[in-house]
Amino acid sequence: MTQTLPPALAQRIRTDIQSMAAYAVQDATGLLKLDAMENPHRLSPALQAELGARLGAVAINRYPGARVDDLKAALALHIGLPAGHALMLGNGSDELISLLAMACDVPGAAIVAPLPGFVMYAMSAQLQGLAFHGVDLTPDFELDEAAMTRAIRQHRPAITYLAYPNNPTANLWDAGVMRRLIAEAAAIGGLVVIDEAYQPFSSASWLDEIKRDPAANGHVLLMRTLSKFGLAGVRLGYMVGPQALVFEIDKVRPPYNISVLNAECALFALEHAEVFAAQAADIRAQRERLLAELAQLPGTRVFPSQANMVLVRVPDAQRAFDGLKAAGVLVKNVSKMHPLLANCLRLTVGTADDNTQMLSALRQLK
Incomplete structure (x- = not known):
């Protein structure tokens, strides 16, 4: 039962926080969990x-120390860290997004991002007091280049987010459009954050573009997570960018934000990278x-995917969501997130057996 905050305490909590809804995690008890883009293996x-x-x-009686530096070195080697660049760790990408908003919270600062997109971009702006556009x-x-260009020129954002691939639409955007928007951000002295959470499936x-043309990407930060790599439970993200820029943002990172257990798990995974690559x-x-078989379902439109999820439009998203759940399959109903997502479901790609079960349930919907 939800309790009401006493008036005296309510005065101490920001009113905009009180009006917000907490990030919702669906209860998956007893269900095939295909709602959160997790690696099923x-x-x-x-x-x-x-x-x-x-x-x-692991010496859990000690604060994290050199082992975290070992992890940074292993990640740098794993991705081929470009010369002149540095790497910063976060407790998942979510923490990095929050730290970016904190570091860039100068008077009048704003964040621009395409919609629909990852909800944490807007939430981090609101929590830190930045304007979100x-x-x-x-x-x-696809990116509306003209509208994005107008927004960058008008609002002069401290941060422009470009997810690559995007969530929940799962698509990559045109590289030429990306380059031009990155140049627009450079012209107003803004940062661009390329969110590559789904890179293992893209x-x-x-990063190849940064290596090819570092000068044009001198204001670009590349953000990734090990969650989709296969370590969603470990909560570890990392961000790559020019050394001077990363060193400034790293100043707002809490000390010891990466636990020794998380660091050891990530090191172990990188040592067995071939296992996760096969997954x-x-x-x-x-x-x-999934893309092929979903396209055969009557009344269904399937959108291209470069991630471990598939966005599909059905005749009635709520009815389909409820029918799948009744059949023991939990997916994400994104139909109310944005008007462009009307009647859309987001399906996580599972194992062969998972996908067979989900497809069977979809075919039996009335």
């Missing part, structure tokens, strides 16, 4: 035992299967 028993032994030997995508979920990465390859193959 678990470690083999042998790797579970090996990781358990590693974690058991969303710019609608086109009906086909055919392109902006990602399987997910990409299953995604293509």
Whole structure:
């Protein structure tokens, strides 16, 4: 039962916070969980035992220290960190998004991002007191270059977010449009944050563009997470950018924000990167299967995907969501997030068996 805050205490909490809704996590008890873009694969028993032994030997009585630096070095090697760039760790991408808003909270600061997009961009702006300006995508979920350009020139944002691929639409955007918007942000002295949360499933990465033309991307930060890599429970994100820029943003990071257990898990995963690469390859193959089979369902429109999710428009999203849940399958009903998402469901790509169960449930909807 929800309790009401006593008036005296309510005076101490910001009124805009009191009017907000907390980030909702759906109860998945007893259901096939295909609502949160998680990697469905678990470690083999042998790797579970090996990781358990590693974690058991960690000095949890000590604050995180050099092992976190080891993780940064391993990530730098894993991605091929460009010369002159640095890497910063966060407790998931969510913390990095919050820290960026905090670091850029100068008087009159604003954030611009396409909509529909990741809800944390707007939420971080509101929590930190920055203005947020969303710019609608086109009906086909492409960047509206003219509208984005106007927003950047008018609002002069401290941060422009470009998710690559985007969530929840799952698509990559035109690289030429991206380059021009990045140049627009440079012209007003703003940062651009390329959010590559779904990079393991994508055919392109902006990191290649940064390496190809570092001068044009001198104000660009690249953000990734290990959640989609296969470590959603570990909560570890990282951000790459020019050294001087990353060093300034790193000043607002809380000390010891990455636990020794999280760091050790991530190091273990990077040492077994081929296992997670094989999992990602399987997910990409299953995604293509889903795209093909969903396209055969009457009255259904399936949108292109470069992530581990598929956006699909159905005749009645709420009815389909309820029918799937009754059949034991939990997906995400995004139909009320934005008018462009009318009657859309977001489906996480699961294992072959997961996807067979979901497709069967979809075919049986009345």
